[in-house]
Amino acid sequence: MTNASEALLALTAVNTFYGQAQVHFDLSISVARGHIVCLLGGNASGKSTTMKIILGLVKPRSGEVTFDSASLLGLSTPQIVRRGIASVPEARRLFADMSVRENILMGAFVRNDRDVVAQDLDRMLTLFPKLGQRLSQRAGSLSGGEQQMVAMARALMSRPRMIVMDEPTMGLSPLYVDRVLELIRTINQEGVSVFMVEQNASLALEIAHEAYVLQTGKIVLSGPARALKDDPRIRDAYLGGSEAA
Amino acid sequence: MSSWLDYTINGLIVGNVYALVAVGLALIFGVSRLINFAQGSIYLVGAYIGWVAVVQLHTPLPLTIIVVAVAAAIVGLIIERFGLRPLQNSVRIAPLLATIGISFVLDQLVMLTFSPNPRALPSQLPDVRFQLGGGTIGPLDLLIAGVGLTSALLLFVFLRYSKLGWAVRAASQDRDAAMQMGVDVNRVNQAVFGIAAALGGVSGMLVGMYYNQIDTAMSLQATLKGVVAEVVGGAGNVPGAVIGSLLLGLVESYGVAVFGTSYRNLFAFLLLVVVLVLRPNGLFASARQAPPEPLTGTFIAPSRPVRIPRWALAVAAGGFAVLPLFPVSFYVLQTLINAWLLGMLALSLTLVAGTIGQVSLGHAALLAIGAYTSALLSLTFSVPAGLAIIGGGLMSAALGTALISPSFRLRGHYVSIATLAIGEIVSLVILNWEGVTRGPIGISGIPPLSLFGYDLISPTSIYWFSFAVMVVLALLQGRLLTSHLGRSFRAIRDDDVAARAYGLSLNRYKSLAFIFGGFAAGVSGGIAAHLYSYINHETFNTQQSILALTVVILGGLGNVVGAIVGSVALVGLPEVFRIAAEYRILIYGIVLLLLVRFRPQGLLGTI
């Protein structure tokens, strides 16, 4: 595993509760600079809550979350975003009544360099050529795959050091699933670290460097993606959490 | 008789005024999912600031408008920062109640500062009228239209081209996602409260000039009209709010043309109820769109109720029962009689708002129905007062439940709006249905209380009678809460989706709660009618509805003992401290605010 010093993002012994119900049990995860790290797990295992912890939308009861060696606990979500973490939320969460262009530009909300933002928008259109004809359309009117493209472009517009993605392939047609994974790899090769949550283990392990398997709030397995891909335990561990794999 | 064109112009002008209020409500609802009941108070503040500027400082009109906008915006920012921001992580009802409390405080402060007497607010514009087709139009009409259009344009530019405007739009579509883009939701809230208050304040000033009169009753009316327009246009929908306002203005204006002035508000509230029932998302929302209102559930603060041993309750009840045997003053008995009457209303409301989670803001209407029924039964049909009061209770139970039943499918804040509107409708029907209710004259000469042929005239007998009735109602309600029925009520409150999945029929249970609650409130109103011997359409008003709600929250939502303790506290403490009548409403508002902020579960805890 990556050691803590080179980790860009690290969660250490995190315990999270919703009211009385405990969702995370001593959760520790680290993401090395420049890597793609994947968190696998069945339904309701606590994956999305992990994303919310990183983004400051949910506060852990105990434990530590650091980004670039500085604690994120006590920061608000907008402050965390300004530190260089962008997100592609679960179910994309576009601003449905705003245009595609406005959605993408919302991603640059934390930036003040207007001219460069305009250049970045052009860059997004080369990365996601399909969006070119859709720019003035309502984001809510796009197909699921197109919406995923908008959500990714929106996240990139803040020029993040890291992107966190919650089930980026959920509900997409197979064609789009491949396209999204390919794009994640491209983004990563441009130097952005990626932390993604997935239910679809085999796909995610194709592109990830490391992976963790979460089962009812506990990490039950972790290691380099290459090794996990052939690990018979991954099927058992993973399927133990839920039937939805 | 003026021409139709005149009525159309008048409708559009009044609609413009409503739009200034409604747009602010829509902006706030969009971002916070909150109906800001203090919006009318800001409108009131705007009108009085306008008066100070025009009459005392002699400012020219453009400067007056700027002064009013800026001052009102500052009030809005203060409300957001100190009234609402501390409640961000509270239960969902907290901000709504806070805006009600704030509105009471602001209205009372204005009243105490400027006296309740109406004042003239001259417009400083020449009094001429121009011919326009078959109608006429004056400079003030043009000013209002101009302010409306300019505001719409400025707002459009702000939302479309400024960074903060984008943040407002993004946050109103998806608050969490906006935060993940780096939007600071507190700044967005500040922005919308500032804008809403500026528009609302200017609106109040313009209305004051339009009628050349301002008074403190403007506040509630403005909130109600703004809410109607906003809901008609679709809560949170800014262009919808403008169209809803113009529509409301026209409906009222044509309604007045056909039926007369006293029907103006009736049309507004009927329009609201019809829209709420048929299209709760407003006229312009697509049908498949989910209502912009989270489910119930966390709506009421969960807490562990304070356990009071039975013997202690029995001792307390016994103490109050024998109280008149001691040499207590007439004044003390009178105060406690008021507390027992309010206690019955609070029992009713704590069941409806607390136990089954339908936060009613129109509960005084149930008093009114009970009072009128009882009064008319005894006056017209010579029914003895004791029986007439029961008749009042039954009528409140039946009519109240029938009136609210079309709104049973609404939830959360929408229930509060619907009950508020129904309460206003009841009062307006009483005002207009002269054949039965004697209209604005009211009913006088209502016979005194009597029981089995004996008149209850001495304070002691009235005290015992009202105390006994309240205790019986409380015991019945206590039994109800521990029964299977009580558990079903709470299941519906806590999660109506799950409750339905278990096979509970929501409509049936909501009906049962309103029937029981309606009876208790109706009996209270009936007793009051015979005590006062005179009632009219304003005897039981929104202030009493809100007072009852404050009592219920003070005692702990759903808490039977709490409802009575709350009544004694809110009626008794101002007497103990000899607080002058004009400060009481102010105190109630402050109590409500403090409770919401520091002890939302009330004194004895929610059940």
Ligand SMILES: Nc1ncnc2c1ncn2[C@@H]1O[C@H](COP(=O)(O)OP(=O)(O)O)[C@@H](O)[C@H]1O
């Ligand atoms: N806001 C919330 N309040 C209460 N419980 C929640 C909330 N969000 C999620 N949970 C519960 O926490 C558990 C983990 O949820 P989540 O992190 O969304 O899982 P996943 O993304 O792996 O499906 C689930 O049992 C879910 O029901």
Ligand SMILES: [Mg+2]
């Ligand atoms: Mg999830």
